[in-house]
Amino acid sequence: MASVPAVLNSEWTKIRTVSSTTWTLISAFVVTVAMGAALSALLNSQFDDLPTAERATFDATYVGFSGMTLGQLAMVVFGVLVVGTEYSSGMIRTSLAAVPQRGSFLFSKIAVAGALALVVGLATSFVTFFVSQALLGDHRTDIGAENVLRAVFGGGVYMGLIAIFSMGVATMLRSSMLSLGILMPFFFLVSQILSAVPGAKTVARYFPDQAGSKIMQVVPDAMNSDPAPYGPWAGLGIMALWVIAALAGGYLVLRKRDA
Amino acid sequence: MIEAVGLTKRYGAKTAVDNLSFQVRPGAVTGFLGPNGSGKSTTMRMIVGLDRPTAGRVTVGGHPFRSLPNAPRQVGALLDAKAVHGGRSARNHLLSLAQLAGIPTARVDEVLGVVGLQDVAKRRSSGFSLGMGQRLGIAAALLGDPRVLLFDEPVNGLDPEGIHWVRNLMKQLASEGRTVFVSSHLMSEMALTADHLIVIGRGQLLSDMSVKDFISANSADFARVRVPPEPEQREKLTAALTEAGGRVMPEPDGALRVTGLPLPRISDLAHGAGVRLWQLSPHQASLEEAYMRMTQGAVDYRSTADAKEGLVPPPPPYELPPDSGLAQPPELPQRGWYAPPPPGRSPAAPAPSPHPTERETSEESR
Numbered sequence: 001m002a003s004v005p006a007v008l009n010s011e012w013t014k015i016r017t018v019s020s021t022t023w024t025l026i027s028a029f030v031v032t033v034a035m036g037a038a039l040s041a042l043l044n045s046q047f048d049d050l051p052t053a054e055r056a057t058f059d060a061t062y063v064g065f066s067g068m069t070l071g072q073l074a075m076v077v078f079g080v081l082v083v084g085t086e087y088s089s090g091m092i093r094t095s096l097a098a099v100p101q102r103g104s105f106l107f108s109k110i111a112v113a114g115a116l117a118l119v120v121g122l123a124t125s126f127v128t129f130f131v132s133q134a135l136l137g138d139h140r141t142d143i144g145a146e147n148v149l150r151a152v153f154g155g156g157v158y159m160g161l162i163a164i165f166s167m168g169v170a171t172m173l174r175s176s177m178l179s180l181g182i183l184m185p186f187f188f189l190v191s192q193i194l195s196a197v198p199g200a201k202t203v204a205r206y207f208p209d210q211a212g213s214k215i216m217q218v219v220p221d222a223m224n225s226d227p228a229p230y231g232p233w234a235g236l237g238i239m240a241l242w243v244i245a246a247l248a249g250g251y252l253v254l255r256k257r258d259a
Numbered sequence: 260m261i262e263a264v265g266l267t268k269r270y271g272a273k274t275a276v277d278n279l280s281f282q283v284r285p286g287a288v289t290g291f292l293g294p295n296g297s298g299k300s301t302t303m304r305m306i307v308g309l310d311r312p313t314a315g316r317v318t319v320g321g322h323p324f325r326s327l328p329n330a331p332r333q334v335g336a337l338l339d340a341k342a343v344h345g346g347r348s349a350r351n352h353l354l355s356l357a358q359l360a361g362i363p364t365a366r367v368d369e370v371l372g373v374v375g376l377q378d379v380a381k382r383r384s385s386g387f388s389l390g391m392g393q394r395l396g397i398a399a400a401l402l403g404d405p406r407v408l409l410f411d412e413p414v415n416g417l418d419p420e421g422i423h424w425v426r427n428l429m430k431q432l433a434s435e436g437r438t439v440f441v442s443s444h445l446m447s448e449m450a451l452t453a454d455h456l457i458v459i460g461r462g463q464l465l466s467d468m469s470v471k472d473f474i475s476a477n478s479a480d481f482a483r484v485r486v487p488p489e490p491e492q493r494e495k496l497t498a499a500l501t502e503a504g505g506r507v508m509p510e511p512d513g514a515l516r517v518t519g520l521p522l523p524r525i526s527d528l529a530h531g532a533g534v535r536l537w538q539l540s541p542h543q544a545s546l547e548e549a550y551m552r553m554t555q556g557a558v559d560y561r562s563t564a565d566a567k568e569g570l571v572p573p574p575p576p577y578e579l580p581p582d583s584g585l586a587q588p589p590e591l592p593q594r595g596w597y598a599p600p601p602p603g604r605s606p607a608a609p610a611p612s613p614h615p616t617e618r619e620t621s622e623e624s625r
């Protein structure tokens with residue numbers, strides 16, 4: 001049996017030797033930081049024009065994370081490609097012929113890629129926080145303020161979980177194209193739109209991204225968003241359940257299907 | 260040692276592998292032959308645990324592949340040379356595989372040298388030619404210095420030098436006592452490389468014997484006899500030869516194939532019957548012919564006649580007697596001594612040229 005450290009080592013070699021890893025993770029970082037910075041600067045200059053309700057629930061931390069809606073898409077691409085290219089290239093057969101224990105293979109791959117996504121996510125969220133606060137002027141908050149560290153740390157975890165969720169989905173669908181074709185519109189459009197539609201939003205708030213992003217709010221119902229029936233940690237918990245479900249589904253498919 | 264017992268794989272209604280039982284022994288190159296879609300790759304995928312058998316089982320060294328301790332060190336497989344991430348360099352691809360089995364990095368450079376890819380080791384494999392990809396796949400199979408090696412069409416895309424190299428590599432691996440299982444479409448290639456042959460068609464075992472036995476069982480000698488184009492001459496000779504214990508089979512171009520009688524005896528019998536001989540030549544059915552004959556009933560994908568053929572009027576050699584049965588496709592003979600027409604050619608049309616492996620001795624040779 002191929003030992004788990006050996007598989008981890010091999011997966012690390014695989015992940016660091018393809019260029020898609022670099023460009024997806026750099027995109028996630030740059031997009032999140034840049035968009036957060038731009039929006040922070042904008043809101044700083046136009047703070048007085050904001051509706052009263054938004055001013056009352058102004059959340060400097062959450063505003064800084066505005067770039068996450070786009071930045072997370074790069075994380076989705078990263079997660080999908082890590083798994084999907086094994087299928088599209090046929091490498092999966094070489095891999096599984098070398099690691100017949102499919103569970104070790106899948107979870108080692110996801111552990112390595114997930115850890116990398118988490119590290120990049122944390123770096124992104126902390127850099128985003130400090131850059132955006134520097135641009136928010138008088139409206140800034142401090143990392144030492146109540147719940148801020150939780151939100152910033154949570155933002156990094158959120159990015160990591162998005163990537164891992166995508167890996168699980170790609171394992172279930174066994175195709176990069178199909179997974180991207182489903183996940184990208186879902187996170188970018190469907191989830192955002194449904195969460196604004198009355199009626200649909202009671203369901204949409206349990207979507208992984210909607211639930212998970214609550215962790216990034218310091219002020220409850222930040223920026224006059226809809227109140228959720230769960231707190232920030234429970235929201236992250238809901239997202240974690242989605243991730244576990246995707247991984248379990250992926251594992252079942254991988255174990256059962258012919259490669 | 261690879262052992263399959265009642266191995267069966269169905270994809271929906273399609274039975275790709277049908278109750279296959281065989282053994283692949285160490286110390287020999289075992290060729291695995293079959294037409295397109297006969298189930299060779301499926302069988303190999305089941306050996307390495309990628310596909311789960313619908314029924315039956317296959318073991319490597321007595322264990323199902325999935326429960327082998329440190330599989331890459333025991334079994335090396337080239338299944339699909341293109342099955343690499345094209346963005347990764349050849350060396351990094353092999354490195355990731357080596358790390359799985361705790362194989363030292365030095366071994367990676369070693370196998371790169373063995374397959375002759377050391378100069379392109381740092382290049383992305385997406386830019387590799389078919390043959391280079393094949394070499395990379397062979398390198399991956401050799402990486403763990405395994406006792407059991409599987410190669411699915413390893414010479415596919417290789418130049419003659421590469422084919423020669425693979426042939427010698429297989430033989431060398433077998434001479435080191437390893438189990439070498441190689442699939443191919445080409446009987447001629449296997450006749451040069453393999454010691455043992457397993458032939459399948461439509462997923463079923465057609466033959467499992469040593470190459471030597473295969474040759475003696477299938478490449479029967481025969482004589483080709485040509486008589487003047489008069490039906491009574493043919494009939495007289497056929498009767499005389501059959502009476503003397505020979506077997507006579509008409510060939511598509513009007514000649515007669517005779518087995519079971521030595522050439523001088525055929526000549527004597529013809530003389531006795533008052534039949535003039537225009538040709539009497541010794542032949543040996545090639546292995547390729549024997550193989551095609553064996554699998555012809557099991558070919559899934561064959562070409563149909565090109566309609567253009569009808570544009571060229573076939574030059575009739577002579578009038579065939581209406582009852583000679585030559586206008587119909589000949590039925591599959593019981594004994595292997597009658598080569599079928601190549602796919603797509605009407606059996607009544609003349610053969611374009613003598614078979615290259617036949618020894619032409621008569622005036623017919625050109």
Ligand SMILES: Nc1ncnc2c1ncn2[C@@H]1O[C@H](COP(=O)(O)OP(=O)(O)OP(=O)(O)O)[C@@H](O)[C@H]1O
Nearest residue numbers: 270273274275293294295296297298299300301302
């Ligand atoms: N994953 C699959 N799903 C459905 N059918 C399959 C699958 N894999 C193989 N088959 C079918 O099983 C049969 C055997 O295929 P296989 O690839 O094993 O043949 P092969 O002997 O390797 O052929 P070739 O010489 O062309 O490589 C084919 O009819 C093929 O269509």
Ligand SMILES: [Mg+2]
Nearest residue numbers: 299300301411
């Ligand atoms: Mg095949």
